[in-house]
Amino acid sequence: MKSDSLNKTFPIYAVENDLLISKNGDITVGYKLQLPQIYSLDKVSINRINQLFDKIIRSLPEDTIIQKQDYFFVDKIKEAVTEGDLMLSRSDNKFFYEKPTLSHECYLFITKDSKSKISLTGNTKLYQKYMSEVNDFIKVVNTSISFLTKEEFFVVEALNSNTIIEVLGKYMSLSPKGQESLNDLFFDKQLQVGNKIGEMYAISSYNQLPLSVETTKKNIDFSTQKTDFQIPFIQPICLGLECNHIYNQVIFIENSQKVFSKLKTKLNQFKSLAILSKENEVTYDQIDQLVNNVIENELRFVYQHFNIILWDINEEKLENSKNQLENAFKELSIVPNQIKHSLKDLFLSNIPGACVGIPETYKFIGISEQTPIFLNFESYYQGNKEGILLTDRKNEAPVRLDLWIEPVKRGLIVNRNRLIFGPSGTGKSFLINHIASQYYEQGHHIVMIDIGNSYKKLCNLVKGQYYAYDPDVPLEFNPFHFNHIDEVNNDKKIFLTSLIIFLWKGEDPFKREEKQIIGLYLDAYYETFTKNNDSYPCMSSFYEFVDKNQVMDNEEKYFDKISFQLSLRDFYDGKYSKILNSEKPIDLVHERFIVFEMDNIKDHPILFPLVTMLCIDVVMSKIRKIPEAKKSIFIDECWKPISKGEMAQFIKYLYKTVRKFYGEVAIATQDVEDILDTPAGPAMINNTDTMILLSHKKKMATKDKFAQYLSFSESDLEKLFSTDKREVFVKVGSLSNVYKVSVSPERYACYSSNADENKIIFDTYKKQKNMELALTEFVEKL
Known part of the structure; x- marks a missing residue:
């Protein structure tokens, strides 16, 4: 289609006062929606969201159209994912540079159908008349949208004129960055937008759908013998597609009685034909059941239309995308129409604010309760500006998880303490290394109390203080000391x-x-x-x-x-007289990375718990002197000796004091039983709002204990037991999800506990006296 004919056919007349106005006078309000993360919703949440949209549909007046557009773009990472000049920070940017990634944006447009067939372009008075009705329409829409804003699932942002124009540009150019100038369009049985070629598939009849549709479906990959991992029914054709596509969802709210009359006519037709065809009999029963359900539950009949636009610049890649989509439709037992002859009409009438123009033959009757099943309510992982750099489990795209500021602001947690559970071989020390190294890079003061030399490489790399306790040359403490009596x-x-x-x-x-x-x-x-x-x-x-x-x-x-x-x-x-009588106690105020290694005394019944307590007290003295700095204390396996008898009181003291001074305690162990079987267990759990667990697929027997003692919901358990190696389940307050620990070769070399690999690295370190050189040399040989 040439540009001059496109100007005549383009259905939008103006974008004015943050509204879209079509050439026929249809008025549209637009919103950008931030949706819940993929895999974060359970069946209860999905049903709740469906009920929410059912409520919105029923709250809007007749002659209103809801148009929801989900844009999915394939791109490559170009910008830095980590700030800073430290070796591991630089390695992140190198590792993720130009990594293919998928982005998602969701827009909601609500249109008032003017019912006018007269063009506004040459009739100023008519235009002014329609604009006078705007305020009443906006009030109604705002009331309906408020149902979304009151829920924790969504963040809703009203679109201004500039943003609306940008979205129009995205649709018309099939590009993540909206273009203001229009591309040449061609619709000769295949969509062509500039140098992009595309296809459109539509769902426009109940005959294309399976006989029954549930709100969720079981995900085989993430389910186990004891847990069923549920995903939204429509996910395979939305976030399940790893290609450029737009999913258009359109709901026409019309006079329910008129729609019912059309259904009644169809009902009578099928009734008369039922004797001739078993298929007609089934359809008759379905429509009869549908009508009765709507009447009994005071629901609303609507018309609906769904379509997907795929595109690429390469014919072969487009063919692969089509195969992906067709397989996803088969998985859902949906038989779509591949649009050929009506491609132009459907593409142009799915422009934001132009859905009035969708041909009647591509609409089919639905009810407000069931229509939301076909709407997409998930997005890719929403990253934070700060926090731990992880990746999403679907595409391994980088995402930052903020466990420090955002959860407190949102009221999800009241403390930053965390429990970390990682059965043997699941990578617990690897994960803690990853968290600690990034917190150090972001300015935290880090203290680690450990058994097993798991953090020696990282400590050497950042030139921290490493204290390995030697009974023959013991560390000297003085917990009675003070600089000022206060x-x-x-x-x-x-x-x-x-x-x-x-x-x-x-x-x-x-x-x-x-x-x-x-x-x-x-x-x-x-x-x-x-x-x-x-x-x-x-x-x-x-x-x-x-x-x-x-x-x-x-x-x-x-x-x-x-x-x-x-x-x-x-x-x-x-x-033991030297241990508690030092005249020069250890001063750690200005040290930002400290490791106390207890391996040499791990079996000593007195020294082990004593020195562990003393180390923590030294840390307490430190953090009181720098109240404004973020402080993270990691206790890896060393907590057991200080969780018995009077030591249980010490755990309570530790948690209370850290919280008051802008800090956190992260206690790590292999099994939940380790916590539950100690007197300090209840205090630790009650004072911990964040749970981090590595794969527990081999620990299915603990399922009931997690539910009973850690208050994990069935949804939490489904997510937890879906995790595999290098995946981590994180529960922050009431919200939970699963992430991947995907790191650069340099980070892997720094965190790895492999004995053979560590020998190579430390041998080089002894020669070079430089851990950065040792890690670099190791990576170069990989």
Whole structure:
């Protein structure tokens, strides 16, 4: 079609005052919708959204047309996905550069059908008359759209004139960036827009649909023997297609009684023919059931039309796209029409605001309750500007998951703590490396307490502090120390009480009176430092203070001082005397990446829990001094020894203190039973709003425990047990989804726990004394 004839045929007269006006006076309001992420909706949510759109359809007046357009574009990543000059940040941009990706945009247009067959182009008065009706129409539309804005599923943005023109350009050019100048169009049995060639398929009759349609269908790939992973019925021809396409969904709201009259006529025709044909009998029964259902439930008859436009610049690629689409239709038992002769009429009448022109032969009767089943309510993963760089599980396109700012703003969580579950071999340390490295790149202060040297490469790469505890040359702490007496607050005393109870009683039970008396001793001990005490606070001076003093009458009835002294003697002047009496405590305020490696003492019943607690207290001292900085503490497997007896109180203290100082605690373990079987388990779960789980396909027996103790819904469980290797299930408050951990070769080399690979890297590191060079050399040999 040449440009001069297109100008005559183009159905839009003007875009004015944020409205589309057709040449016949039809007025259209436009909105951009942000839809839920793919795979995030369960059957309950999908049904709820369908009910929502049924409500919208029934709320709009007669002679209104709802036009929903979903644009899917194939593109390549050109822009940087990570900011910063660090090695791993640079590797992200190199890894994802020009990676094929799919984008999706959804627009909703609501049109007031003028019912006019007179062109406005030469009749100014008629144009002004139609414009005078705009306000009433907009009020009605705004009321209906408010049903969407009140729900958590959608973000709705009204389109202004500039954006409307941009969307028109996208449709007319089949391009993600709308063009203001029109391309040449040709419709000779195949669509041609500039250098693009395309095809159109339409659903315009109930005969093309299966006999029964449910709101959802089972996804075989993600389902297991115990879980059925449900997706929206229409997904295979929407987000399921990995090619350029537009899915047009049009609903004509007309006088329901008139539509019913047409149905009644058809009903009588089929009734008279039923004796001649079994097929007619089935159709009669279907229409009869449909009519009764609408009458009983006060639903609304509508006309509807659906079509898909495919395109590419290459004939062979277009043929592949057609095969994809036809296979998707077969999967849904839908038999579409491939449009040839009416291609021009259908393409032009699906321009936003022009749906009045869709030929009657391409409309078919539906009801408001069932029509939403054919609407698309999903989008690709919506990335955040900040957060962890993961990829979507469908196309492995990069997406950032914000677990820090956005969930708190949205009210999804009240704390940032997280539990990470990863059965052996699923990549738990790999994932934690990935999270920690990115948080470091984004300015967080990172502290990791670990068994197994999982984070040594990363620590060396960022030139952090790596403390590997050696019993022969122990780290020296002093939890009693303070720079100013104001630092001796209630939190510090709670920690010291827990520490002393542990050193005295271990895992044995203790009396409440004993704990209270220790608290009194601590109060009295620190009061001495306000009176020019020459000694410095430490374990030894506290031990001597308890030995020489008494804090209450008849103290011996409740407090066995001899037992106390015998239990703590090793930390006073015995074999562990260096651990708690340092004159120069570790100062970590300015260190942004710190690892405490506990592998050498992991089996020591006293040192392991003690040093773990001391490390955490050092971190607490650090974070109080930098309240404005983001702080992340990762405890990988080391939490078990500090979750028993009095240590359970320490867990509560830890969570409470971190939350007050803009921080998070991420505790990682292999199995949920590890948490449930400890006294601190309930406190950990109750104070954790974010759950991160790697593949549990081999742990199906834990399904009921997740539901019972972690409050996982059936939808959460379907998603969790659908995960495979290098996939991660994330639940933030009430929302959950699955992502992939797809990383650059450099990140893989840095995170990998493969012994042979690590030997090669560390051998190079010993020679070069530079972890970046060691990782680069390893990657170059891959």
